[in-house]
Amino acid sequence: MIPVAFDYTAPSSVADAVSALGSDSEEIKVLAGGQSLIPVLRLRLAAPTLLVDIGRIPELRGITDEGDALVIGAMTTHAEVADSDLVKEHAGVLAKATEAVADPQVRHRGTLGGSLVHADPAGDLPAPILALDAELVIAGADGERTVPAANFFHDMFATAVGDREILTKVRIPKHTGWGAHYEKFTRVAQQWSIVAVAATVKVDGGSISAAKVALTNMGATPIRATGVEQALLGRAAAGDTVKQAASSAAEGTNPPTDTNGDASYRRHLANVLTGRAVLAAAAN
Amino acid sequence: MAQISIKVDGVEYADAVEPRTLLVHYLRDQVGKTGTVVGCDTSNCGSCTVHLDGTSVKSCTVLAVQADGHEVTTIEGLAKDGELHPMQQAFHENHALQCGFCTPGMVMQSIDLLRDNPSPTEEEVRHGLEGNLCRCTGYQNIVKAVLAAAESAPVRIGTAGGTL
Ligand SMILES: Cc1cc2nc3c(=O)[nH]c(=O)nc-3n(C[C@H](O)[C@H](O)[C@H](O)COP(=O)(O)OP(=O)(O)OC[C@H]3O[C@@H](n4cnc5c(N)ncnc54)[C@H](O)[C@@H]3O)c2cc1C
Numbered sequence: 001m002i003p004v005a006f007d008y009t010a011p012s013s014v015a016d017a018v019s020a021l022g023s024d025s026e027e028i029k030v031l032a033g034g035q036s037l038i039p040v041l042r043l044r045l046a047a048p049t050l051l052v053d054i055g056r057i058p059e060l061r062g063i064t065d066e067g068d069a070l071v072i073g074a075m076t077t078h079a080e081v082a083d084s085d086l087v088k089e090h091a092g093v094l095a096k097a098t099e100a101v102a103d104p105q106v107r108h109r110g111t112l113g114g115s116l117v118h119a120d121p122a123g124d125l126p127a128p129i130l131a132l133d134a135e136l137v138i139a140g141a142d143g144e145r146t147v148p149a150a151n152f153f154h155d156m157f158a159t160a161v162g163d164r165e166i167l168t169k170v171r172i173p174k175h176t177g178w179g180a181h182y183e184k185f186t187r188v189a190q191q192w193s194i195v196a197v198a199a200t201v202k203v204d205g206g207s208i209s210a211a212k213v214a215l216t217n218m219g220a221t222p223i224r225a226t227g228v229e230q231a232l233l234g235r236a237a238a239g240d241t242v243k244q245a246a247s248s249a250a251e252g253t254n255p256p257t258d259t260n261g262d263a264s265y266r267r268h269l270a271n272v273l274t275g276r277a278v279l280a281a282a283a284n
Numbered sequence: 285m286a287q288i289s290i291k292v293d294g295v296e297y298a299d300a301v302e303p304r305t306l307l308v309h310y311l312r313d314q315v316g317k318t319g320t321v322v323g324c325d326t327s328n329c330g331s332c333t334v335h336l337d338g339t340s341v342k343s344c345t346v347l348a349v350q351a352d353g354h355e356v357t358t359i360e361g362l363a364k365d366g367e368l369h370p371m372q373q374a375f376h377e378n379h380a381l382q383c384g385f386c387t388p389g390m391v392m393q394s395i396d397l398l399r400d401n402p403s404p405t406e407e408e409v410r411h412g413l414e415g416n417l418c419r420c421t422g423y424q425n426i427v428k429a430v431l432a433a434a435e436s437a438p439v440r441i442g443t444a445g446g447t448l
Pocket residue numbers: 029030031032033034035036037038039054074075100101102103106109110111112113114115117118122123124125161165166167168190191192193326327328
């Protein structure tokens with residue numbers, strides 16, 4: 001289908017974009033890579049009167065090394081994140097999760113910022129961002145503010161980014177030397193996660209000295225499996241001990257029931273996939 | 285209306301479009317590149333795949349205004365002087381199509397796949413075509429064609445405007 005008619009503006013700076021969002025009389029949508037928004041417009045599930053395209057703002061693109069952290073511009077594409085040597089080295093679990101998103105064409109257009117603000121419970125990037133204790137920088141009329149990932153995801157499709165604001169960048173503390181894995185469970189190609197697990201661990205002398213685990217699609221927002229993280233500390237990075245620690249992954253979650261599986265099946269998946277994700281992370 | 289200028293298959297176009305115009309509709313209805321087709325409403329099928337500045341995109345999921353100032357290559361821009369592009373030739377020789385509806389998108393994505401990974405395994409070919417659906421062939425001969433094109437050496441895969 002053809003979207004409803006809207007006005008369009010493509011500012012060249014964040015300041016101009018924020019002022020374009022300021023108008024109260026309009027139903028405004030920010031357009032990033034368009035890989036979620038354009039399908040929504042085509043199906044006429046949204047009818048904005050103005051699109052503010054942030055794709056022509058150079059300061060929103062790119063990956064920079066800031067010493068103890070990586071900073072990724074919101075408009076950096078999935079393909080750029082997945083291919084980046086900096087991301088692979090210092091935030092491996094984000095690189096692996098990004099490779100698992102959609103298909104090559106969508107990864108050429110879709111952006112990290114767009115995925116995080118879209119906040120689909122089955123989206124693959126919120127969980128690694130939460131696991132890596134990232135910080136998100138948001139620009140609005142009152143200037144810039146920084147929100148930790150733990151406070152960013154409010155509900156299904158709802159984040160700390162307000163209607164008149166723009167997510168500008170993501171700051172990720174370096175996890176250099178940590179093993180990483182993203183275990184995504186789907187039934188068919190090019191599918192959203194039924195359940196997925198982002199795991200990154202530090203192994204010293206065969207035992208786990210630090211572990212971060214987050215779950216995709218086990219509730220309205222991504223969830224840290226803190227019980228598992230604690231149970232893994234000091235344990236051998238091997239089969240049975242890891243599986244035992246992972247068996248509490250689904251505690252405190254609230255997974256959906258839908259045509260891909262009911263809540264109890266998802267709880268089972270979360271435990272099994274967490275074990276696999278941690279073992280694979282510890283092995284690389 | 286918005287004014288855009290886009291290079292399509294090597295030719296410059298300057299046109300007025302409504303901001304809501306999808307790139308695929310601009311290509312088909314205004315430029316006349318009906319070789320690029322629309323197969324779905326949900327961005328899943330990949331039949332509309334073109335190259336935007338040398339990388340594959342689903343042209344139903346890009347607005348024409350987003351492509352302003354950029355360069356597009358469609359299936360119609362591949363053959364040179366009556367000679368099929370090596371990927372088209374490989375599809376032809378390996379019987380990689382039946383109804384042919386998915387073929388424009390399959391060929392464009394297959395070229396992108398080899399640009400990214402010139403010697404893929406069978407598994408990597410299947411994975412790289414994840415965003416393109418075929419209702420006829422069962423994919424076997426498509427995978428065969430891409431592997432054959434990769435082997436038959438000089439698939440010259442340039443970026444936009446290059447020697448596609
Ligand atoms: C066929 C298909 C399969 C897919 N499969 C997967 C998958 O398996 N896993 C997965 O995680 N995703 C998947 N996606 C979604 C894809 O990852 C999108 O790229 C992503 O959800 C949105 O990013 P975008 O840049 O395209 O954002 P857009 O579509 O442009 O925007 C999405 C929403 O976020 C808002 N927004 C975007 N950027 C900003 C910003 N910087 N500041 C404020 N608001 C902003 C927009 O207003 C809009 O509401 C799939 C998409 C398609 C079409």
